[in-house]
Amino acid sequence: MAERTITLLIVDDHPVVRNGLRGMFAASPDFEVLGEASDGAEAVALAAMLDPDVVLMDLRMPGGGGVDAIAELTRRGLRCEVLVLTTYDTDSDTLPAIEAGATGYLLKDAPRDELFTAVRAAAEGKTVLSPAIASRLVSRVRAPGNEPLSTREREVLILVAKGTSNREIAAVLFISEATVKTHLTHLYGKLGVKDRAAAVAVAYERGILG
The missing domain is CATH 1.10.10.10 (Winged helix-like DNA-binding domain superfamily/Winged helix DNA-binding domain)
Structure with missing residues (x-):
């Protein structure tokens, strides 16, 4: 069990995904979901108001994408860490998100325990990357x-x-x-x-x- 409860903001344009994530985290005493946002602009506003430890951020959303939201959160100097949770693992998604200030990048097919571990690590400011993303970034640096x-x-x-x-x-x-x-x-x-x-x-x- 975590020493303290980690607070979360869930950002995704699909209500089913948000509900599923909320239910998953609600089942653990280690986490508390403070709110949900359906696009990047709403995410920035709620993060400023609710002050979560970690923002679980989708990337491609109508009405305001995740990369721009991450960049704005970074610009404002908010203390929350951003963990990208998306279905997209291409360089054109991964690199802009990380460069904008995301602490970690995880794919939505990650098992529950892996997601929980990633959120705990992100809350401590540790970089978290899915294995597929990590190997691609290493290859990119080498060549x-x-x-x-x-x-x-x-x-x-x-x-x-x-x-x-x-x-x-x-x-x-x-x-x-x-x-x-x-x-x-x-x-x-x-x-x-x-x-x-x-x-x-x-x-x-x-x-x-x-």
Whole structure:
């Protein structure tokens, strides 16, 4: 049993998922669910009001995604730790969430005991990554130049090649300008360039575009 009760905020756009998680944590005396949010904007507002130890954050939600919410929680300096709980494990989801300030990243198929352990670790500020995510990040660090562009990064690059601004890209792809900048940073790193023009030139050279 934990030395103290860990307080939680559950963020997911599916009521069934929220109810299931609430029931799971309610069955243990180690945890207390303070509230639920259905999108990122609501999550930020409730986290500021309820002051939970840990925010269980889904990523892709209409009305406000998880990455932007994590970045805003970090910007505000709230004490809560964010544990991403999602079905998505691609680099285009994982890396922006971690860079925005998430303490951990877990997939929704994680067993109950693994989830409980991850929440306890997150509450202590410890990094928690699902095995699949951890191995991918290790591979990326070992061979950063050989990483292929994600689907989203490729979409951003195609729009950049057409002379589209960050604001316009955000509107076309239904993401925030901050997320566009994050994708640009990642694809610059993968292509070994420092600006938009060089990215487009290298992408044509490598046959990524055209």
